[in-house]
Amino acid sequence: MNKRKKFSLLVLPGDGIGPEVMREALRVVEWVGQYAGVEFAINLGTVGGAAIDAYGTPIQDETIEEAKQVDAVLFGAVGGPRWEKLDFSLRPEIAILRLRRDLSLFANLRPVTVFDPLIETSTIKPEVIRNLDLVIVRECMGGLYFGEPRGIETMPDGQTRGFNTETYSTNEIERVARVAFDLARRRRRIVCSVEKANVTESGLVWRQVISKLHEREFEDIELRHMYADNCAMQLVRNPKQFDVIVTGNIFGDILSDLASMLTGSLGMLPSATIGSSTGDSFRPALYEPIHGSAPDIAGKGIANPMAQILSVAMMLRLSLDLEKEAELVEQACIQSLARGARTADLALAGEPALTTTEMGDAVLRELESLIT
Structure with missing residues (x-):
C-alpha cells in the first residue's frame, strides 16, 4: 500500500x-x-x-x-x-x-473496455466486441484545437470565414508517442498510429516522426500506421485488432467517442x-x-x-x-x-x-x- x-x-x-x-x-x-x-x-x-x-x-x-x-x-x-x-x-x-x-x-488516455454484462447493450454484434480491450492515446495540447493562426474574420465581399490551423512539431509528437509505446509494453505490444498523411502535411510529419522514434527506441513494439477514416471503419468492423491507438487532438476526440459506443454507452x-x-x-x-x-x-x-x-x-x-x-x-x-x-x-x-x-x-x- x-x-x-x-x-x-x-x-x-x-x-x-x-x-x-x-x-x-x-x-x-x-x-x-x-x-x-x-x-x-x-x-x-x-x-x-x-x-x-x-x-x-x-x-x-x-x-x-x-x-x-x-x-x-x-x-x-x-x-x-x-x-x-x-x-x-x-x-x-x-x-x-x-x-x-x-x-x-499533453496525453489523454481513453480505455475502451467491453464488460461482459453489457455486451447486449451495444449495437455491435457480440462476437465483434466480446473481450474488447484497447486504449486510445490522444494528443491534447496541439493540433487543430490549439494551432495558430485561428479566428473568425469578415472577408472583403462581406462573407464570414472561420479558420483554424493544424500544426504538430517533433517534440509534441514524440512525447505523446512515448506514452503510447510505454503503455503498449505493458499490454500486447502493438501501437497503431493514426493520421491523414495522404492529404495533410501535419499528418505526414506525424507519421515520419513516430516511425523514426520507433526505430530508435521501441523496436520491440509492433508499429502500424492507419489513416483516420480507415481507423473509424476498422473500429466498427474489427476493433479487436487494436491494442494502443495514438493520434492527434481532433482525430482522438472523434475516434474515442465512436469507440465508446462499442461498449454500449458513452456513460461507461x-x-x-x-x-x-x-x-x-x-x-x-x-x-x-x-x-x-x-x-x-x-x-x-x-x-x-x-x-x-x-x-x-x-x-x-x-x-x-x-x-x-x-x-x-x-x-x-x-x-x-x-x-x-x-x-x-x-x-x-x-x-x-x-x-x-x-x-x-x-x-x-x-x-x-x-x-x-
Missing part, C-alpha cells in the same frame, strides 16, 4: 449532469479513504458555465493555480445551450482547454489526461468521463455515474499509486453490472432503470462485498 496517508484533490463538477455523477464518485473516494486508511483533502471548485455565471470566466486563474498544487484533479463536464451564444473565448469548454495547456497535460468510459511522470506517478493529472454535460437529462437523477467512478479508479492507479484500491473499484463496477444494475442508458427494453444515486449505491455494496 502507498506509504502516503494524505492526498489533495481538486474537484470540479462543472455543469449539467457533472455535479450529479461527481457526487457518486466522491462517495467512492470516501469509501477508499476509509478502506485504505488515507485522508483525501478535497477542495471544490467552479468551472465552465457555472464559473461564467459566478465570475464571468470559464475558469479563474486561482483555480488553475490550485490545480497545479494538488495530487490530482477530478473533472465533471461543462457546457450547455444557455452559454452557446457567448464569444468563443468565453465558452465553458475553455476551462478544460486551459487546464490542459497550463498544467502541460473514463479518461485520464497526463503530462510527464513524477517517478512512477503522474502529478498533476486530470481525470474525467468522456461524456458531456447532457443538459437534456440534467437534474433528473438518471445519469450514469459509472464513467466518473471509473475515472476515480484511473486516478487511484496513475496518480496516487493505490493499485489495489483501483482494482477494487473497477471490479465493483463490473459486479454491479453483472447483478443487473442499469441506469436508463444501459437498460434494455423492459428492464428497470436505476437512478444515479441507486447506481452509486450498487457500486458501494459491491465494494463492501469484495472485502468481506
Whole structure:
C-alpha cells in the first residue's frame, strides 16, 4: 500500500449532469479513504458555465493555480445551450482547454473496455466486441484545437470565414508517442498510429516522426500506421485488432467517442489526461468521463455515474499509486453490472432503470462485498 496517508484533490463538477455523477464518485473516494486508511483533502471548485455565471470566466486563474498544487484533479463536464451564444473565448469548454495547456497535460488516455454484462447493450454484434480491450492515446495540447493562426474574420465581399490551423512539431509528437509505446509494453505490444498523411502535411510529419522514434527506441513494439477514416471503419468492423491507438487532438476526440459506443454507452468510459511522470506517478493529472454535460437529462437523477467512478479508479492507479484500491473499484463496477444494475442508458427494453444515486449505491455494496 502507498506509504502516503494524505492526498489533495481538486474537484470540479462543472455543469449539467457533472455535479450529479461527481457526487457518486466522491462517495467512492470516501469509501477508499476509509478502506485504505488515507485522508483525501478535497477542495471544490467552479468551472465552465457555472464559473461564467459566478465570475464571468470559464475558469479563474486561482483555480488553475490550485490545480497545479494538488495530487490530482477530478473533472465533471461543462457546457450547455444557455452559454452557446457567448464569444468563443468565453465558452465553458475553455476551462478544460486551459487546464490542459497550463498544467502541460499533453496525453489523454481513453480505455475502451467491453464488460461482459453489457455486451447486449451495444449495437455491435457480440462476437465483434466480446473481450474488447484497447486504449486510445490522444494528443491534447496541439493540433487543430490549439494551432495558430485561428479566428473568425469578415472577408472583403462581406462573407464570414472561420479558420483554424493544424500544426504538430517533433517534440509534441514524440512525447505523446512515448506514452503510447510505454503503455503498449505493458499490454500486447502493438501501437497503431493514426493520421491523414495522404492529404495533410501535419499528418505526414506525424507519421515520419513516430516511425523514426520507433526505430530508435521501441523496436520491440509492433508499429502500424492507419489513416483516420480507415481507423473509424476498422473500429466498427474489427476493433479487436487494436491494442494502443495514438493520434492527434481532433482525430482522438472523434475516434474515442465512436469507440465508446462499442461498449454500449458513452456513460461507461473514463479518461485520464497526463503530462510527464513524477517517478512512477503522474502529478498533476486530470481525470474525467468522456461524456458531456447532457443538459437534456440534467437534474433528473438518471445519469450514469459509472464513467466518473471509473475515472476515480484511473486516478487511484496513475496518480496516487493505490493499485489495489483501483482494482477494487473497477471490479465493483463490473459486479454491479453483472447483478443487473442499469441506469436508463444501459437498460434494455423492459428492464428497470436505476437512478444515479441507486447506481452509486450498487457500486458501494459491491465494494463492501469484495472485502468481506
